[in-house]
Amino acid sequence: MIIAQLSDLHCTVPGERAVKRYDTNAALARAVERVNGLRPRPDLVVVTGDIGNGPKPGEYGPAAELLGRLEIPFLPLPGNHDDRQGLREAFGHLGLFPAEGEFLHYEHRVGGLRILALDTVIPMDVPGRLCDARLSWVEARLREDSGPTLVIMHHPPFLVGSGVMDPIRCQGGEAFEMLLRQHGNIAGVLCGHVHRGIAVPFAGTLGFCAPSTGMLLAFDPTPGAPPVWTDDPPGFALHVWEPGVPLRSHVLTV
Template identity: 40%
Template structure:
C-alpha cells in the first residue's frame, strides 16, 4: 500500500508557479515505478481560495487514476474547496472537511485544521472529539493522521507563530492511541521529522519552493533552491510503514539497477553521473 502525499500547491489566479509545481508533481507520480494507491494533498491547495483557483486545482489532478483526498489549509476556503472536490471519504464530520479513508491495511484520518480568518490552525473540541472517537473505534488498525498545520514547532519562527493552537490537546489524544504510526502535515514548505507523543511526526515539503530557517537566526526564512518533493508512505507486510522523501526533479529517469535476480549495469550516461550499480 503506497500513499503519496504532496502539499501546499498554492494555485493562484494570474500565477503559473503553482500550476507548474502541480503538473510536475502529477507527472512525477505517474512515472513512479510503482503507482501509488492513494494520493493525499495536505492543504493550501489554492493561494486565494477563489472558485477559479479551485477549478484549476481540480483540473490539474485529473490525470491521476487513483483516488485523491484533500484537506484544507489556512489559505483555503472550506466551502469552495468542498464544492469543487465534493464529499470525500467516510464518517465525515458535518461542517468540516474531516473524514476517514480505508486504504487496505491502513486507516487514514484526514483532519481539518482550518480556522477561518486566521493563518494559525485549530482543531477545536468538536474536531478533537471526532479524532478521539475514530481512534477509539479501531485500536488495532495501523493509522496515519493527515493535517495541514504540524502539531509541533519547526523552528521556523514565522510559521511557529501561525501553528496549531490546540497542539497540546491533540498530542494528548495521540499519546493514548498506539496505532498511530504517522502524523503527517504540510504548511511549512520543508521536510521535518521528529518524535511526537509515541509516534513519528513529519512535515511534507512543498511542490513549490522550500522555506528553510537560518538556524542561527530563526526569525529569518530563506527561499531555498532545493527541489520540490513529496512523501511516499509505504506499508509492506513484514516491514511496516516507511516514509520516503521523493524529490520532484525534472525530468528524472527511472533506471533499473536490479531485475529481481541480478544486479544490472547501468547505461554509460548514468555511470557518468556517478551511479555505478552494485
C-alpha cells in the same frame, strides 16, 4: 503500501504566480506526472492542504483539473489558504467531505489502513487549531476502531525548529498528543504547512511535514525570522507502510 503526499500546492488563477514569483500550477503538473510515473506506483495520494493560494475565486478550477490527472486515488484536505465551501464544490464528487457541518473531517480506508483527515483551519487566520470539538471527533474515531490509523492534517501539532513556522503551527497540539498516546495504533501524523521536508518524533510515532510541490522556505531556526523563499527544488513525500513496521518516509524532488 505506498502513500504519496503532495502538499502546499498554492494553485493560482491562470496567469498569476504565487508570491509573484512561482508558477505553482506548472510545478503541480510536473509533480503529478512524476507521481504517475513511479514504479511501483503508489496506492494512494494524500494532499495535505493549501490547495489554493488565496483563497481566491478561480483557483480551484486549475487545482481540480491538475489533481484530476492523477491516475491514483487522492484525498484532499484544507489548509489555511483554502476555502471550505470552495473545496466542497471542487472536490465534492470524490464523496469524501461531509455535505454539512463546520469542519471537513473524514475517514477513509485503504487496504488494512484507516486514514483520519483532520480540518485544522481557523478561517481568515494562519495558525491552525485542534479545539475541543475537533479533538472529540478524533477521540470518537479512535474509540470505534483499534486498527492501524494514519492521521493527515495541514498544520503540524509539533515544533519543527523553524523560526517562521513554529509560531503559526497548530494550537492544541499538547492535548492532541496526549490523546494519540492513549492509543497504540497510530502509524504516523502527516502534515504540510512548513514548506520543507521535516521529520519529528511525536506521540510515540512519526510526525512528518512534506515539502511544497511549488515553493520552499529557507531553513532558519532564529525566533521571529522572516520568511525567505528559495530556489530549492520542490517535491513531495513517499511513505511506505506495512502492518507492525514503523512508517518509512522519503522525500523526492521534482
